[in-house]
Amino acid sequence: MNVVFWGKEFLRLKESLEKAMKGHEVIIADPEDGAGALSSAEILVVRPVTVDGKMLRGAPSLRLVQQWGAGAEGIDLDACTERGVFACNVPSIGTGNAEGVAEIAFLHMLLLAKRFFRAQEKLREGKVYTPPGVALWGKKACVIGLGNVGRSIAARMKAFGMNVVGVNRTSPSDCSGWGIDSYVPLDKIGEGVKGARFVVVSLALGPGTEGIIGDSVFRAMERDGFFINVARGPVVDRQALEKALDGGLIAGAGLDVLWEEPHRPDDPLLTNPKVVITPHIGGVNDASFEGVLGFIAGNVERIAGGKTPLSCLNEKEMGRGRP
């Protein structure tokens, strides 16, 4: 198969990709100048980018659009189905992906709560036992979105002795295994975050969730609260977040995702002292790399062998369209 990896970020993985896709042709394409690669692509592997009808028309041999990771909100599933192209993601749990994102959520919570940058200043001044931080232990935390990532976060929060409120569109059939103390439906989100010292967003991006984290959420949080986003930038209303930070509605924000990725190096949030940012590294770790790569290699083989790929997002629709 002709397997096109869409994005320059894949360049540094070249050797591993070729090893995993042995027997297939691996091409790493720069989206700025990728029309040529697209025209012969049979499998297209993408990071979170837009894959729409226009793009698909440039790829007449395409049989599978494969998300590198779980969040496939950029793929136009209808357009794929229309052209007879499978669209797949990689399940996040058990591959190091959801677990890694949960770990990044904790890194952000701890960086903010322990005032890490201030601690580094104090260290340089030769000071000790300062600055005083905030214990996670005993605090109210709210996790918005209880998919694989959200549940991984909630379970870890529980072990840290936090009081965990889970906010989700659908009610968990069995809360006990999710490690949450209470559940609030997504349409009452303000109730869920009320008085929370830590709010972590792990909500899939979609038409119903774009900008869902806005003014009312920040108003309902505890003053001195910390807001963490490990989902996708656009689930948060950027202006509302900036206003909440500037106006002192919350004490800080930790963001592993931004509204534009790659971000502009001159984005003012990068130098906002109340904000900690990491460059979308939640799912980027040794375990998830092996897990994701192995899963995708399996799907390439399945397509090559004429089988339906796994974790297919338009499987039913594709089935209906078949002769």
Added chain:
Amino acid sequence: MNVVFWGKEFLRLKESLEKAMKGHEVIIADPEDGAGALSSAEILVVRPVTVDGKMLRGAPSLRLVQQWGAGAEGIDLDACTERGVFACNVPSIGTGNAEGVAEIAFLHMLLLAKRFFRAQEKLREGKVYTPPGVALWGKKACVIGLGNVGRSIAARMKAFGMNVVGVNRTSPSDCSGWGIDSYVPLDKIGEGVKGARFVVVSLALGPGTEGIIGDSVFRAMERDGFFINVARGPVVDRQALEKALDGGLIAGAGLDVLWEEPHRPDDPLLTNPKVVITPHIGGVNDASFEGVLGFIAGNVERIAGGKTPLSCLNEKEMGRGRP
């Protein structure tokens, strides 16, 4: 009572200390020039410093040496008993102390595993999805010292999906509640850390543990391993650690404690790119502050009321010496 807080670090807590010790005289003394304060002290509250016979002779009215926190290794208990002075610490669990130290251990593990400083560089360069980090999930971790802090760390590691080996002087009577997968006695420490990607030390400092973490420990750890110390600096052989870092035996170290505290601002470890340091802030948080202060205020009242103080380290010996 005349309550002397020993150390300039207490100055910024003055208001809270006075409020908690209402009805008593609160004095904050600079150890450099504290002889006057000592001479009238009835209760002496200390950070981890040396309290020996010589110091006690300068405090003829003293009735209690009260550690601010759990680790009271600096207090000469025999000298206290000899002079009829109670020596107490503050139990670490349930006061936010052990929990806070466990949180700092995780901050260090995550900073190292996720290559936080490198991520900040990448961010400034406008890069995304890089650097790749290490998942805690699925890794072997070894916790050395299973007191309140060690057990708090082990329980959190378990929730992060780590494979946890506990090393302790005495065998746990019931491992299951401690969240460890296996137990290795302290005299076989090399066996416990063998192949561990993360090693966290949470061992009380004493004659038997000074310098116990040496060359053989670093040699037994996984290459690419991360070493974290949240106990006391001197449990680690500093030269061995520096050699292990320089020689590539381990990938990095996270230290909340140093050999000298306060440290010298020109300590070369502060600028070693493989090392992350925080200024002994593990136990310094809102919850532990309230917890420790409340506990100490209670002991002040007990002494004032002629009762034996709580969490007394020389209670038996003091009892024997009584008429």
